[in-house]
Amino acid sequence: MFSGSYVCDPDRIYVLNMKILLMAVGRTTSEIMRRGIDLYKDRLKYYDAPVEIKIIEDIKGAKSLTQQRQKELEGESILRNVTPSDRVVLLDENGREFTSREFAAFVDKQMVSGVKRLVFVVGGPYGFSDAVYARADSKLSLSRMTFNHEMVRLFFIEQLYRAMTIRRGEPYHHD
């Protein structure tokens, strides 16, 4: 069975079958945030790229570790879940800030350039290890402000939904 979708612009008829993975360190413990995230995840089912969420378990006994060691162990878990063909984007405070339209164009570009899986990674409270930075293809910043780690997921998945509606020309987004 064919499970992708087509781009209708006659200048670029491609089969789109890119997957999107949102990887995040630590469980979403707030019920409110979890329900918010699920809401957008459900809506995204109707769009052109299936979205999965993968939670990287918190490191056991993290409190007895240095921040550096905690980042390294989280980094190893992140990298075990990445394949060589993935396009890896870190949500990082030093990343590039996009507008919602620029972000939609970024996602669209990956979809039409044959990327098999686009992986967005939300790190733990102390950020990413050097190994994760070394593997990453790009870095994206949602805001100069710092949000709690559960809210980043909600914030991000709404942008992903918004990006899909912008790609389709649907009226969810106002400039």
Place this chain on the structure above:
Amino acid sequence: MFSGSYVCDPDRIYVLNMKILLMAVGRTTSEIMRRGIDLYKDRLKYYDAPVEIKIIEDIKGAKSLTQQRQKELEGESILRNVTPSDRVVLLDENGREFTSREFAAFVDKQMVSGVKRLVFVVGGPYGFSDAVYARADSKLSLSRMTFNHEMVRLFFIEQLYRAMTIRRGEPYHHD
């Protein structure tokens, strides 16, 4: 009864009794967002500035109005809820982007400079009228990205809570 609080820095012993008002156009219809907003509003009770939320009712029959007219009517409602001594800050995409620490310093500065009420305004889907821009003292942008109007409230109130914990030197915020 004295209802303010003191700044403990010996170089600036002031009585703090600034109030904060978050004014937003349109009801928060999503139960998830409303619960998230209430969570932070409750937490803010234990900090140095009481926070109120004022919802500006959606304009009746808005769909039959031009966007321009809708903005004007919303603007009139916003301005009716502002007093001459208020310090008015618009949440606006063309506003200044702060880091969370810069935002905390901004709020602190208002608190110690005798501002009676600091009013943050989240506009309707089409933004603010010229009259509202003319009255505003400053503009603040949470992100280059566009968020839905309910989510902006949640993000903003979490930043306000974060700002209060930063002011107090509490461990909620990691750099």
